[in-house]
Structure formats: structure tokens, C-alpha cells
Amino acid sequence: xxxxxxxxxxxxxxxxxxxxxxxxxxxxxxxxxxxxxxxxxxxxxxxxxxxxxxxxxxxxxxxxxxxxxxxxxxxxxxxxxxxxxxxxxxxxxxxxxxxxxxxxxxxxxxxxxxxxxxxxxxxxxxxxxxxxxxxxxxxxxxxxxxxxxxxxxxxxxxxxxxxxxxxxxxxx
Amino acid sequence: xxxxxxxxxxxxxxxxxxxxxxxxxxxxxxxxxxxxxxxxxxxxxxxxxxxxxxxxxxxxxxxxxxxxxxxxxxxxxxxxxxxxxxxxxxxxxxxxxxxxx
Numbered sequence: 001x002x003x004x005x006x007x008x009x010x011x012x013x014x015x016x017x018x019x020x021x022x023x024x025x026x027x028x029x030x031x032x033x034x035x036x037x038x039x040x041x042x043x044x045x046x047x048x049x050x051x052x053x054x055x056x057x058x059x060x061x062x063x064x065x066x067x068x069x070x071x072x073x074x075x076x077x078x079x080x081x082x083x084x085x086x087x088x089x090x091x092x093x094x095x096x097x098x099x100x101x102x103x104x105x106x107x108x109x110x111x112x113x114x115x116x117x118x119x120x121x122x123x124x125x126x127x128x129x130x131x132x133x134x135x136x137x138x139x140x141x142x143x144x145x146x147x148x149x150x151x152x153x154x155x156x157x158x159x160x161x162x163x164x165x166x167x168x169x170x171x172x
Numbered sequence: 173x174x175x176x177x178x179x180x181x182x183x184x185x186x187x188x189x190x191x192x193x194x195x196x197x198x199x200x201x202x203x204x205x206x207x208x209x210x211x212x213x214x215x216x217x218x219x220x221x222x223x224x225x226x227x228x229x230x231x232x233x234x235x236x237x238x239x240x241x242x243x244x245x246x247x248x249x250x251x252x253x254x255x256x257x258x259x260x261x262x263x264x265x266x267x268x269x270x271x272x273x
Contacts (some may be wrong), residue, residue: 023192096194100187147226152244159251
């Protein structure tokens with residue numbers, strides 16, 4: 001149990017430091033790679049909380065798909081690779097830090113006062129049971145999400161492709 | 173596992189995402205900060221799901237839904253950024269004042 005706690009604190013500290021690197025680094029590729037580490041550490045945290053299926057979904061969807069999309073986005077928008085002093089808006093830095101700090105203090109005050117105690121993890125959660133609940137009690141939101149994905153697919157194609165007819169008529 | 177440190181780290185991730193949204197100039201970096209916020213919400217959901225030992229596993233199911241919606245959001249968001257970049261030759265969000273009056 002002692003080792004488990006040390007590992008937990010190590011994971012949480014690493015999570016915090018990689019997240020700080022995502023928002024402070026002046027290199028766009030480093031920010032995306034730091035987000036990969038943040039998400040991987042989150043998946044490890046989920047595994048330690050015995051929610052294996054969600055951890056695997058996080059690795060597959062986020063690290064597998066979303067980060068690849070982000071890297072494509074960074075490279076297509078020709079964000080200058082390497083160090084870039086123009087990436088941050090220096091005027092907003094103090095205000096942003098003040099707002100973020102006050103939100104953090106408020107949230108942590110409420111969470112520390114409201115919740116406490118120790119969670120003992122006895123066994124892993126059943127993926128079979130999760131699937132049964134997802135397709136019985138939550139089947140309507142499940143279908144709705146599939147519709148949202150279809151709408152996002154069509155919307156993404158419509159937005160990103162070049163419409164030759166519109167360009168000819170100078171409507172873009 | 174002790175509950176409070178995990179919740180405090182999730183709150184820290186949330187405020188770091190807010191900081192990133194306010195400070196970053198590049199639109200893709202703003203989307204990256206939004207991912208950080210969604211991730212902190214996921215951590216909170218999973219922590220409370222384990223803490224309350226819910227028989228319906230609603231925390232895990234909501235986390236799966238959030239991950240799905242986030243993937244859709246990134247697809248649409250990057251498509252919009254791409255279109256703006258094609259029309260304006262920049263990804264700097266200070267330049268995107270088309271809907272400002």
C-alpha cells in the first residue's frame with residue numbers, strides 16, 4: 001500500500017508538470033507532445049482507479065486520433081516550428097494567471113472541504129457490465145452521440161474542403 | 173487511494189486550461205488548452221465514480237461520452253481554423269474579428 005501511494009503522488013506530480021508545459025512552452029510541437037504525456041498519465045491514473053475500459057478508450061481516441069489531428073493542424077496552419085516568441089499574448093499573461101489562480105483556489109477550497117477520505121480499490125470494474133449498461137439504460141444518449149459524430153464528419157468535410165464553384169463566383 | 177490530491181490536481185489542470193485559453197495567440201494552441209479542461213473533467217468523473225461505487229457506472233459512461241464529443245469538437249474546430257487560415261493566411265486569433273462590430 002505504501003508503494004501504491006508513492007506511485008500515485010509521482011503520477012500526479014508528473015501530470016501537473018506536463019500540463020504546465022502544455023500551456024507555457026513556446027514551441028508548438030512540444031506543446032502537442034506534452035499533451036500526449038498528460039493524456040498517457042491520465043490513462044495510468046484511470047488504470048490505478050480500476051477503470052480499465054475508459055483508460056483504453058482515452059489512449060485510443062485521444063492519443064491515437066486527436067493528437068494526430070492536432071499535429072496535422074499545426075503543420076497545415078504553418079505555425080512556425082521551433083521557438084516562437086509570438087505564440088503568447090504578453091498583455092494577457094498577468095490577467096490570465098490571476099483568473100486561473102483564483103479559479104484554482106476556489107475549486108480546491110470547495111473540493112478539499114466537501115470531499116475527503118480514502119478509496120480502497122478491491123477489484124477491477126467489469127467491461128461487460130459497462131457495455132450492458134451503455135446499451136440498456138443509456139442507449140438513447142448512445143445513439144444521439146453517433147448522430148453527433150455523423151454531423152461532425154459531414155460538417156468537417158464541408159468546412160475544410162475547397163468549393164470550386166464558390167471561388168469562381170467570388171463568394172468566398 | 174486518497175481522494176483529495178487527485179481532485180486538487182484535476183482543479184489545477186482546469187485552471188491551467190483556462191490560462192492557456194486566455195494567453196495563447198495561436199488558435200490550435202487554444203484548442204489544445206480546451207482538451208486540457210475536458211481531461212480534468214474526465215479525471216473528476218472517474219474519481220467520483222470510484223469513490224461512490226455507483227452500480228450504474230454513470231461516471232465512466234459520461235467520461236466515454238465526453239471523450240467522443242471532444243473528438244467531434246476537435247474535428248470541427250480544426251476545420252474552422254483551417255478555413256480561417258485559408259482565407260486570412262494566419263492562425264492568430266486576434267485577427268479573427270469578422271463577427272465583431
